[in-house]
Amino acid sequence: MGRPAPNPPGELSPTNLRPDSQNGEQWWAPPENTPEQVAKAPAPEVKDPLIGLVVGSFRLVRKLGGGGMGNVYLGEHTLIGSKVAVKFLHEHFASNEALVQRFLAEARAVNLIGHENIINIFDMNVLPPRRHYLVMEYLEGSPLSAMTGSAQQPSVVVPILSQVCDALQAAHVNGVVHRDLKPENIFLVRHDRTPHFVKVLDFGIAKLLDGVSPGQTSLGTIIGTPEYMAPEQWAGKGVDGRTDLYALGIIAYELLTGRTPFGKGGLGSLLHAHLQEMPAAPHEVNRQVPVALSQVVMRAMAKRPEDRFRSASEMRAALEQALTAPESVPTPKLIAPPPAASAPPPPLPADTAMGIPPTAPAPPRRSMSPPPGDIAVRVVLAPGTDAVRLNCTDLSRAGAFLCTEGVMPPLRSRVSITFEPRDRPLTCMGEVVRHVTPEQASAWAMRAGFAIQFVDLSTEARDALVRLAQGQSPAPAPPKATTDDPQAEALLAMLQRRMSSDPYVLLSLPLDATFDDVRQHARAALSALENIATRPLSARQSKELSDMRSRVEKAADLLGHARQRIEHDAWRANFAGVARCISSGLTASEIESLRARFLLAHPGAEARERIHSTTASAWEGQSRVDLALAEYEKALTADPLNLSLQQRYWSLKQRGKPTPAPDSKGQDIPGLRRRPGRS
Template identity: 45%
Template sequence: MRTTLEPSAQRREAGPESLLGLTIGSFQLTRLLGRGGMGAVYLGEHVDIGSRVAIKLLHGRLANSPQVLRRFHMEARAVNLIGHENIVNIIDINPAPPRPYLVMEYLEGEPLSALLGRGPVPAEVAVALLAQVCDALQATHARGIVHRDLKPENLFLLQRGHGPAFVKVLDFGIAKLLDSDERGTDTQEGAIIGSADYMAPEQSRGEALDGRADIYALGVIAYQLVTGRLPFVERSLTALLLAHQTKQPIPPTSLCPDVPPALSSVILRALAKEPGDRFQSASTMRGALQVALDMVRSPAGPTRTPPPMGPFSVRPALALPVLMTAHPGAAAEQLTCTDLTRGGMFLCMDQLLPPLLSRVVVALEHPDGELTCECEVVRHVQPEEARAWGMAAGFGVQFVEPSVSFKAAVAHLMLGQPLHTLRPPMDPAAEAEVEQVLAPYRERGTEDLYVFLALPPDSGCEELRVRARRACSALERLRERPISPALRAKAETVLDRVRKAAETLSHPRRRAAYDAERGNFQGVARCLAAGLTATQLEELRRDFLARRPHAQGPLRVHLATAQAHQQAGLLSHAREAYERALILDPLSLELHKQYLAVCRALGTSGRPGPGSGGKVNLI
């Protein structure tokens, strides 16, 4: 395969276009979607099922380079390690020459660069997009991975409904695994790898990197989103890299008065020259972006967080035990609250304090169960400051959208009443409403996940994800209603079951294994359409059949019957026999092909006949 990065259009298209029509694995290359320094990306269509994927094919001139192949393999490994909804899903990889390739989910939308080409966007839109990238980066960095090439071309926007665009982070081709055993390879040999317009100062100097380099790149993107221009525009690469290392960018609010000063400050902090002066985590930057946006909204209506609290005064009489969880999955720490207001509290702590603007969860112990509230860290009092001021070291937090029950608990405590005497407020109307929402889940039971989610067994994987996400959002809102702790616990149980059902059914491989156990061959067909490969299908099938040796006899009978009917031209009978065979062997790609051929001959989309047990459409 011949490729080039020369500007000539003729030379650009010579190599990639010649591969159209080629079959790679189970997919035929039908359209060139794009190309870059490492390879070209094609639309691939499954030759039997018709499902669409994106296939990234490595340039032929790079296919024999061990370093490039290692990097190519690292992209798949990095994405697999992270596993986040805002990161493109890689379905399969073939790292072997002559044509190494990745099979990825196919995305329909546009890159962020296309949006930027239309000019600056409002602060609300910018924050909505940046927050999603922060979520993806937080998951990335938590796995010890640095993207190292974050830029608008690598952020893809999908339109889902009428809300803000859904962001997918692409191209982990030069991502660095911080805990990789490949130290000293091509990503650490002093080579400058990345895009100069978005490159952190330490990256252009060839220094060791961590997640804060990605924070800098995101700061550049944020600058572009709100101003419509890059922070530095120079005539040469050297001048551009030096500008990132030495020059201070013009504040966004100076270029565009519509940019809120608080948001401008957040962006400038992300663009700090020294990593230690930037946000130390993507989640902290996300919190700062949200705070900046809330400050803009505050004159017009209720804020997401209360106004800043005044100075904390020490109240020795108050020594309230509080459980604090610094981040999801962390163990709760018991701290002492020495100051409490309607808007927040001060917690004593002389160890490493949570970062400013980070989110923590506090819990008050009540006989009917813990009362929790997410909080934002807004103040630090270091030990030396505490000694000077005659108070305890620790940190202050503001409550973020406290529930009715939590507000009642705070008010009760501020009146000097012990928490165990508080009867949580309950609204009979709210109780009836929550019971009405939970009742269908109880009636459906949890035996069949499709029934539990009120979805047909042939639902698409994306439809399942959307339905589960909406169900989770609705159930999460129920927890904040003024209801009894017992009913809140029931809502939590249902929410947990919905999440587990979604984890099983929205992932093609897990869903195929689940569907096979229930003879739902139509669900397996949906998994193939969502990108389940023939290799993965065969692996699942071997395990499935090994556990069912008794099914081989009936399977052969149904298959022979189906083939006999097909040869005799009795296609409706053949279809029913194939359906009975597929119920016994739902993971057989060959059976799916034969069944689909009969359905097409009948002029149907694969609707089951009367003998199929009610199975649904084959896609």
């Protein structure tokens, strides 16, 4: 269950590649195919030889679906008629030991856990000569994704999330991290009197910790679905149980608000959002969500694993307590009534994760020399909202206190603060670490507001804050260079020659690049550009560098997103790139829809494909594999979105001896290398 073995150079197949490390088996997972969907599915062109076959005690009745590594069939017991789902690994993968072990890893992981909220796998065996298969329970119900798209009642959502927590707790205790938790992998069935009984699916890419230190085996491996991936997954760092809790927080947010916290944009925007942005709290999006429940969700979505819940069981307890607890956060008032003299100060919100106990006294004043008065600042309380003017007190290089009696941003959310001295503005990011309500402020003889801790500050910004705290102006901005930097100019000139409109050329990628390669090359390219940015550039050089950065980001976004890349590759007759997108988990209906548009825009393409594919079949019948492959490539160039043609080509290519792809290594700037043999 370690890191998947890389594909041999030159070997490419839409049936064995998962280039973006997502679950490419969405095509065929049995719970995702309801009887209605099966009824609407087109009939296969060729009779499946497995239909009617008896495997153990079960007769295979019909095919439920197919996907990246295999097919799933409905099996019925020959005597008592009970139903199971039988998952077969594609036969031509049997010779690849790494893929066989990856296929069987799901059975081992599920068997190790053994929990009622995780799909059961009853058997694993081999059908002669080499058809590996798993026998698992057949589920009748619907995936949790059927409930997304509109806000659900908290009374419905919390019991579902609690069951998922139970499943994750059992997995984590046994050292198994799911790593690809999403609504499609959570199935709801009716069980006894429970209308929404949870079954967690697809532990096929789960990671056994085995006592290995975090990051040792998973460093550099990015596995998951972008909309639900934790920051540590995006960074290729080690994962643990808190990674699954982040994904569950995203799912909870989506169920309670009817939308994902960061939308469904390209990889570039999702990467930035998961690493840097803090969405509006669920109760701010949907007023029906209790504030306490909203805070539980936001804590699960914390950027740093150590700021999330320590375990799934702790998150379950917090969810249930938040649902049953009365609203404890009062609506802020303009003038707070003075408390009774004998009454103790009201408790602060439970922000003990920051090291501040709920009963802590009022925050002490800084020892730094106080400014002559409050500092007026502009604060953006949530992304996408207008800035408000607040007064800042207790400023230091570490944090500040912002005075307000209005609505405060949630704990652990991030706000943008702009100081506006006479010389030049200074913008900083701060994380909210404490609230002081009007009632608490009155009891402590201080002002209401919230405390923030500065994050990601440069040394220059920290020095400027110290000067502001002492009542001085920050140091003036360094003057812009008036002449071009010679070293930067040489690098920019070299890069400018490679700024092609073709995103593959721009990122120095082969036409069959994996999605991981796209991300790595884009990161390397942007890193190279950032290194140039540290030099004393002229205004012209700065603008040119900014344009280059924008073009690299757009290229990475286009090639890093399967639904965008497949259309780009198809229109440019890049059938190898199309194969990469097919293997990423796009549905057959999506691809057929794109193909219809493609054929409409390319009259005669289908006729050319038939001529070449017929010739290829003739050569294949004569065992002339090289000639058959050449004709298949011509057919795919004409009709690259033809799924059956793609399958025939790559299956034949795997049976032959593929020629290794040319080495793309070079000696130039990493991520912006020139590719041998390509222009």
